[in-house]
Amino acid sequence: MIRTSLRYLFRILLAILACISLWLLLALLLPYFSFSDAVKEKKDITVYVSSNGIHTDFVMPVYTDQFNWAAKIHYSDFELAGPEYKYVAVGWGDKGFFIATPTWDDLTFSTAFNAAFGLSSTAMHVTYKKYELKESETCVKLVLSEAQYQKLIEYIISSFESRDGEFQVIDHPGYTSHDKFYEARGTYNIFNTCNVWTGEGLEAIGAPVGVWTPLPGGVLQNLK
Numbered sequence: 117m118i119r120t121s122l123r124y125l126f127r128i129l130l131a132i133l134a135c136i137s138l139w140l141l142l143a144l145l146l147p148y149f150s151f152s153d154a155v156k157e158k159k160d161i162t163v164y165v166s167s168n169g170i171h172t173d174f175v176m177p178v179y180t181d182q183f184n185w186a187a188k189i190h191y192s193d194f195e196l197a198g199p200e201y202k203y204v205a206v207g208w209g210d211k212g213f214f215i216a217t218p219t220w221d222d223l224t225f226s227t228a229f230n231a232a233f234g235l236s237s238t239a240m241h242v243t244y245k246k247y248e249l250k251e252s253e254t255c256v257k258l259v260l261s262e263a264q265y266q267k268l269i270e271y272i273i274s275s276f277e278s279r280d281g282e283f284q285v286i287d288h289p290g291y292t293s294h295d296k297f298y299e300a301r302g303t304y305n306i307f308n309t310c311n312v313w314t315g316e317g318l319e320a321i322g323a324p325v326g327v328w329t330p331l332p333g334g335v336l337q338n339l340k
Contacts, residue, residue, distance in 0.1 A: 157261035163268070165314065165339060166205065167254045167332040172314040173207035173241075174272065175249055182262055183269050188276075189242050189298075193285045196293035201244035208275050208300055209310035211239035215288050215297060234305035239286060240276055243295035254332075256339040264321040271320045275313070277301055311335050 161182070164175040178185045178201065185204045191197045210231035217223045230236040251257050260268065276283045277299035284299040304310070307330070315329030324338040 157263060159259045159261045159264070161260045161262065161265045162248075163258050163260060163265070164249045164251075165256050165258065165318070165335060166249060167336060169254065170332065171207055171209060171241075171310050172332050172335050173205040173243070174268065174314065174317060175203055175205040175245065175255075176268075178202055178204050178244070180265070182265060188273070188283055191244075193296050194244060194290075194294055197244040201246050201294065203245040203248060205241075205243040205245060206272055207241045207310055208238060208302070208304075208313040209241065210236050210304040211286075211297070211300070212236040213304075214239050214241055215286070218291050231304055232306045234303045234308075236304065238300040238302050238304050240283075240298040240300045241290075241295065242298060243290075243292070245294075254336070256336055258323060258339065260321060264323075267321045268317060271317045275300055275302065306330070 161180060162177070166173050166175050176185065186199075189204060191199075191201075212227050213223075213231045213236070216227050227236075249255050249257075278284065286297040286299060288297055290296045302308070302313075309330045311329050311332050311334065314335050315325045318325040318335070318339070326334045326338055329335045
């Protein structure tokens with residue numbers, strides 16, 4: 117009986133290891149298979165895709181003739197933000213991970229497990245920035261047409277949970293005085309990560325993007 121139980125346990129562990137290995141293999145390979153639906157239009161709106169090594173954001177000018185983000189993401193929601201903040205970074209992810217894990221030292225097994233298997237709700241993380249970003253290995257500049265930017269605006273807005281047209285701010289402090297969390301739509305899991313969300317946004321605007329982008333490197337590599 118004990119030998120039979122150990123045999124089944126061994127098979128379960130092998131299956132888990134095989135799933136993890138397959139996930140890692142696909143996460144590393146599929147971003148290399150990219151596609152793009154970009155069309156030739158006048159492009160003069162600069163946005164960025166930025167990574168902190170784990171998570172990716174879209175970084176956009178707060179105000180253009182086309183759209184004013186401050187009209188939807190109110191400065192008054194933040195401890196310290198105002199018209200001097202010219203750019204806004206927006207990313208989607210697991211709510212528990214965002215709120216309960218300001219640093220890696222704060223990560224718990226339950227938070228990671230709930231995020232991996234879609235057992236938590238989601239949130240938008242918004243950060244106001246004073247200055248334009250500089251291109252680097254972790255920050256790529258994109259110059260969009262008005263049509264592309266409109267698609268990006270619509271994609272990001274559709275990810276926010278709203279009530280009567282207003283985004284729903286989460287009553288929890290951000291990491292700084294100029295960032296905040298908002299309720300979001302969708303389910304986070306190991307197949308639909310924050311970076312997959314960014315990749316789908318890039319797909320929506322016709323930018324080059326991998327088939328599946330669960331890791332930040334897969335998002336950035338085709339943009340470079």
